[in-house]
Amino acid sequence: MSVFPSIRLGSTGHYVRLLQADLNGLALNYNGFALDGHFDQKTSDAVKNFQDRFSLNRDGIVRNSTWKVLVDNVLAVQRLLKQNGYHAGYADGWFGATTTAAVIAFQKAHGLYPSGIVDPRTRQALFHPHDKDHYQNRPTSASLDSLNPHVAAMARRFLELTRANHMDVRIYTAFRSWDDEDRLFAQGRWTPGPIVTNARGGDSYHNWGLAFDAAPFENGAMTTDVSKFRLMGQLGKQVGLQWGGDFKSIVDYPHFQHTFGLNTWDLLDGVRPPGE
Numbered sequence: 245m246s247v248f249p250s251i252r253l254g255s256t257g258h259y260v261r262l263l264q265a266d267l268n269g270l271a272l273n274y275n276g277f278a279l280d281g282h283f284d285q286k287t288s289d290a291v292k293n294f295q296d297r298f299s300l301n302r303d304g305i306v307r308n309s310t311w312k313v314l315v316d317n318v319l320a321v322q323r324l325l326k327q328n329g330y331h332a333g334y335a336d337g338w339f340g341a342t343t344t345a346a347v348i349a350f351q352k353a354h355g356l357y358p359s360g361i362v363d364p365r366t367r368q369a370l371f372h373p374h375d376k377d378h379y380q381n382r383p384t385s386a387s388l389d390s391l392n393p394h395v396a397a398m399a400r401r402f403l404e405l406t407r408a409n410h411m412d413v414r415i416y417t418a419f420r421s422w423d424d425e426d427r428l429f430a431q432g433r434w435t436p437g438p439i440v441t442n443a444r445g446g447d448s449y450h451n452w453g454l455a456f457d458a459a460p461f462e463n464g465a466m467t468t469d470v471s472k473f474r475l476m477g478q479l480g481k482q483v484g485l486q487w488g489g490d491f492k493s494i495v496d497y498p499h500f501q502h503t504f505g506l507n508t509w510d511l512l513d514g515v516r517p518p519g520e
């Protein structure tokens with residue numbers, strides 16, 4: 245890769261258009277920034293989410309480290325499309341019109357919604373075409389049995405710890421179906437209500453049995469007391485879980501996860517955590 249310039253909030257021009265095309269093509273344009281070569285706040289937010297995903301410094305500045313990971317991801321998509329016989333143009337790391345057209349052709353041939361962006365289902369069909377464990381077809385469940393066994397064991401230790409602290413904590417979602425995740429993603433975008441997630445089906449740890457949502461109850465009803473959620477979060481962290489109350493993009497007090505250092509693209513690509 246040649247050396248690209250560092251760009252940031254306020255930058256304009258050719259490389260901002262390249263950045264926006266790549267983020268959009270990789271299905272990371274959650275907030276609908278315009279592909280107009282203006283590095284605005286929405287573009288900056290998308291960059292930060294991308295940096296989070298790859299454990300890069302979350303500063304919103306696109307310098308060599310971020311460029312490399314981004315361009316490598318687009319190159320991987322272009323090469324796979326090509327290997328599958330789709331005309332994706334020269335593999336140049338630019339998610340342009342030719343690559344978009346190839347993605348649409350691939351999606352149509354695989355019964356996927358022809359958005360032209362590599363959404364999680366498209367990613368899985370492209371990167372892990374012979375999926376055997378069918379996570380995308382599992383139903384939503386509140387049962388710990390729907391979780392990865394290691395995560396389920398952590399959840400049980402967490403619940404014991406909450407009881408020892410005289411809290412009535414209940415888990416209300418463990419595995420979440422990909423269809424339900426898509427419905428949540430739609431909320432605030434093309435259905436009513438506030439935006440609650442940036443994850444499409446397949447892009448949440450809930451869709452892989454690596455996350456659950458819990459809440460403290462008082463007198464049989466879920467509490468609205470944020471301090472109780474904070475206490476619950478501290479107890480979850482004591483057993484080694486990541487707590488959504490610490491998230492930067494969308495703070496999520498009921499959410500706990502354990503990722504084994506995998507991001508959801510690893511999972512879509514076919515990498516599996518221990519115990520599976």
Ligand SMILES: [Zn+2]
Nearest residue numbers: 456457499500
């Ligand atoms: Zn959650």
